Amino acid sequence: MLRFIVRRSLQALLALFVLSVLLFAWLRSLPGGVVSALLGERGTPENAAALRSALGLDDPLYVQYWRFLQRALRGDFGVSNGVFRGEPALDVFFQRLPATVELSIFAMILALTLAIPLGYVAARRRGGPLDTGSVVFSLVGVAVPVFFLAYVLKYVFAVQLGWLPPSGRQTVGINATHITNMYVLDGILTREWDAAWDAFKHLLLPALALASIPFAIIFRITRAAVIDVMEEDYVRTARAKGLTPRVIRVRHIMRNALIPVVTVVGLQIGALLAGAVLTEKVFAFQGIGQALAIGFERRDYPVLQVLIMMAALIYILVNLLVDIAYAVIDPRVRTK
Numbered sequence: 168m169l170r171f172i173v174r175r176s177l178q179a180l181l182a183l184f185v186l187s188v189l190l191f192a193w194l195r196s197l198p199g200g201v202v203s204a205l206l207g208e209r210g211t212p213e214n215a216a217a218l219r220s221a222l223g224l225d226d227p228l229y230v231q232y233w234r235f236l237q238r239a240l241r242g243d244f245g246v247s248n249g250v251f252r253g254e255p256a257l258d259v260f261f262q263r264l265p266a267t268v269e270l271s272i273f274a275m276i277l278a279l280t281l282a283i284p285l286g287y288v289a290a291r292r293r294g295g296p297l298d299t300g301s302v303v304f305s306l307v308g309v310a311v312p313v314f315f316l317a318y319v320l321k322y323v324f325a326v327q328l329g330w331l332p333p334s335g336r337q338t339v340g341i342n343a344t345h346i347t348n349m350y351v352l353d354g355i356l357t358r359e360w361d362a363a364w365d366a367f368k369h370l371l372l373p374a375l376a377l378a379s380i381p382f383a384i385i386f387r388i389t390r391a392a393v394i395d396v397m398e399e400d401y402v403r404t405a406r407a408k409g410l411t412p413r414v415i416r417v418r419h420i421m422r423n424a425l426i427p428v429v430t431v432v433g434l435q436i437g438a439l440l441a442g443a444v445l446t447e448k449v450f451a452f453q454g455i456g457q458a459l460a461i462g463f464e465r466r467d468y469p470v471l472q473v474l475i476m477m478a479a480l481i482y483i484l485v486n487l488l489v490d491i492a493y494a495v496i497d498p499r500v501r502t503k
Contacts, residue, residue: 286389433489
């Protein structure tokens with residue numbers, strides 16, 4: 168098991184290194200570049216040349232990357248020039264991270280709570296009305312773009328019906344104590360129930376929009392896995408031995424069917440981070456996704472650099488944990 172963890176960890180580090188190289192090269196190939204972003208329209212060729220020299224942008228690319236890597240290992244990704252002008256880019260990430268984590272966790276809880284039971288029931292009643300309806304609903308969830316669904320939910324439930332707030336994380340002026348900057352959790356920890364409920368209402372629509380794709384994919388994987396497992400010999404043997412339906416369902420069917428689901432859940436973390444960019448933009452939800460969108464608009468390259476790198480790091484770490492969990496569930500994986 169230790170050998171498996173070490174091997175996966177080295178692969179994760181290699182993936183992060185390759186990403187850092189690609190990201191570094193890509194950001195420096197964007198039109199305008201950091202010099203144009205800093206100087207704006209008033210920049211002269213002389214000022215641009217002086218700034219390029221001061222920033223070391225005249226050096227060869229590999230020298231610039233080595234300098235960037237040394238600073239990054241110290242936690243220095245530069246200073247924001249757009250999202251939070253003058254603040255260290257890494258601080259912007261940590262300020263925005265709790266909002267995206269709260270949104271992603273709630274969206275994944277919604278997806279798992281609905282997708283796994285529904286996938287199991289659909290598989291048990293394969294070919295019936297519930298199965299057919301669930302499959303069609305899951306196809307719609309995959310096909311409809313997240314931003315379009317977000318606008319539809321916002322228009323229907325916030326604008327037309329007025330049941331939920333249209334944007335933000337909490338009503339302006341509400342008296343709330345922020346400990347973790349996850350507003351729902353903060354309201355629960357401080358027993359400020361009105362603040363927790365208000366934050367929950369702001370969280371619901373973005374989470375529903377963001378949960379649509381992971382729900383659809385996890386549902387389909389669960390359904391297919393349960394169908395495959397129910398046809399295995401060991402399930403028929405368990406029934407022949409007279410085991411209770413609950414034991415067969417929990418110990419033999421669901422435990423084996425969840426093996427591919429665990430892997431898919433890890434992969435969907437990346438989908439949540441990608442979908443959060445559009446969802447947070449639509450609902451003005453102050454998280455990493457909204458900061459990325461603003462960073463692109465204002466050409467805030469230090470913020471873009473740190474947000475993409477740290478989001479990739481989170482994605483890689485989550486998938487490393489998923490690989491380990493997968494190996495615990497199915498020991499055969501360790502030998503592959």
